[in-house]
Amino acid sequence: MINLAIYLRISVLEKENLSHTDDTINSQRNIIKSFIFGDPELKKANIEEYIDEGYSGSTTSRPGLDKLLLKVKQGKVNCIIVKDMSRFMRNYIEMGDYLENIFPFMGVRFIAINDGYDSSNEVQNGTELDIQFKNLLNDYYSRDISEKMTTALLVAKKQGKYTSGVPPYGYLKDPEDNYKLIVDGKVADNVRYIFQLIIEGHSLNETAKILNNEGVITARARRKEIKGYDSYATRHESTVEQTIWVAGMVRRIVNNEAYTGTFVFNKSTKSKLDGGKVIHHPEKDWVRVYDNHEPIVDKEIYDEANRILKSRKKNIKFKWGKSKYENSPLASFVRCNKCGYKIRFSKSTNGGKLTSINVYCHHCRMLEQEEKLPHHKDLEREVFEDLKSKFHIDKTEKEKLLAEQKELYDKNDQLLKKKRLEFENYKFGKISREDFMEIKNQIQDSEEENKKRIQAIDEELKQAGSIDSLTKDIVEKYIDRIYISGKGIERIEYQ
Ligand SMILES: [Zn+2]
Structure with missing residues (x-):
């Protein structure tokens, strides 16, 4: 009697990208089943399934496989069928040991359909097996799952499709088309705010602190909101544990070209060998698809923020010049009269060039207590008049x-x-x-x-002094904070 075990495996990466791979658990099963039912002997066998979902070939912890190998040891399984050898094991030394020693010793027939391998066809003697084995291993690598994935992803990416598992903060996968990115209206303003804070001269740390003080939702928390569970908790374990903003998270956002609507791919690939180590490619090998999706920040703002980060890295003592992209000379000084949080002056683009500046309290907005705040020009005019009458x-x-x-x-x-x-x-x-x-x-x-x-x-x-125009320097010289509400300026705290 043949006691046949089907082994099916799908990795985390594949699970996330199910639509781009034909290797779902179901499709593996279908291929194997049709193979079995095409074989007069095999189709009479007792069939059992062993499945590992969300485990990679290189991890040692694979409960499905462990269970199967235990059954082999107990002599309860005498035939194993997989679709690809790489589904079974990624480590070819271990794989070789099973094929050359363990399975023959236990009398287990092993079939890897796509590799064209069936141990019952092998002649069990020295050199012949050796050559057979080399071919097999070459084949094994060329069929390696991560390569197949990479190829599939690269094709999709060349068509400007977003295929990485998790969209950047500020974007969502389009529910209509999983390849497309759409703007996450709930947090896109936060992305603009981060760029603004960097351009205003705040360091990465200061920016993170401001975001935490203002209760700005983190990428991880937002993903949790969207998905209804904490997807990072199992996937990235220690690396993205933070539920607060830290400098590195701010940097990753400012460095991400995706926010300009450009899709960059081939920045890195996962090594096909041992554990999928990430290989970073030089910038010349990157491929960019422009206007791939709706931008969240202007290209000029992106460049300015990155220029600032770069020059800051080079020279810590670098003195900030006044940025021509600053949204308002008042931007860093205005507070919400109701809640005390910093008022955001965020630039929005309208059809590429036209820009307007939105003045709002993010905190009140989140609490759905938002008031319509005065136009930034009106605020600037009022502050200018006040300073002039007092100090000019x-x-x-x-x-x-x-x-x-x-x-x-x-x-x-x-x-x-x-x-x-x-x-x-x-x-x-x-x-x-x-x-x-x-x-x-x-x-x-x-x-x-x-x-x-x-x-x-x-x-x-x-x-x-002579106050001829409202500049950030002038505001900074005289004013500490300006509190505003829907009615206008409530009070000004002077230096
Ligand atoms: Zn407020």
Whole structure:
């Protein structure tokens, strides 16, 4: 009696990309079953199935295979059929051991359909097997599953199809077409915000901190929301454990060209040998498909943010110039009056070039308590007027103040002289002590008053400047925070 075991395996990678591979569990089963039922002897056998889903060929932990090999040891299985040898084992030394030693010893017939291998056809003697084996192994590699996957993916990618398992933060797989990326409206603004923060001169760490402070949802948490479970928990174990933003996550976003609508592929491949180590390719080998999907940030913003990151890496002390891409000179200073979080000024493109700037509180939006905030131009105008009325001083005004100050210094000189004179009068008995004390006090009061005014003018001159336009420098010089609501500016905190 033939006790036949069918072994079926599908890896994590394949599981994610089921639509691009014909090697689903079902299709493996169908191929094997039709092979069995085409064989008069095999079709009479007892058939049992052993399945490993989500395990790679190179991992040692494969419960289905373990169970099968136990049955072999117990003598309960005497024939094994797989579609490809690589489904069974990836490590050819181990595979060879089974084929050359273990299976013949246990009297197990082994069939790998696509490899054209059937152990019952083998002549069990020295050199012949050796040659047979070499051919087999060459064949084995050329059929290697990861190569097949890579080829299939490359073809799909050349057609501009998104085939990597997980879309970047800010994108979703189109439910209509799994190959297509669509913008994830719920978090796309966060991506723009990250680029904005970098362009405003925040470091990766600062940016991560701001995102955490504002409760911005992370990529992992967003995936969990979409999928309803934490897909990273099993797949990436320790590497993407963070549910908070860290510098590396921010960098990965800023470095990802996908946000400009460009699809880059062939950046890396998984090694076909041992454990699928990732091989990174030089940039010259990358292939780009432009306008592959809807961009989230402008190319110019992407370039600017990456230029900043690069120059920062080169020179930590690099002093930030004012960026021409900054959305508003007020952008870093405005807070929501309701919740206190930083107000976002995010640029949106309209048909490529036309841009408008949206002013909104992300936090209130998430709580569905969003107010329609004033237009950024109105805010800028109001702040400009306020600064001008408080701090602007023109040249004649400045001269007038300086002249007034000089006059006060002169007055105090006169008062000092008068004080000395009165003191002499008192000493020589010309006036009484009481009279002298009274005069002296009067003089000193006047002196004090003049000194105060002199100091006030100093303050005014120090603070004032010519405020001709609203720049980030000007705002930074005078303002700490601006609180706004739907009604407009609620209050300004000055430096
Ligand atoms: Zn708010």
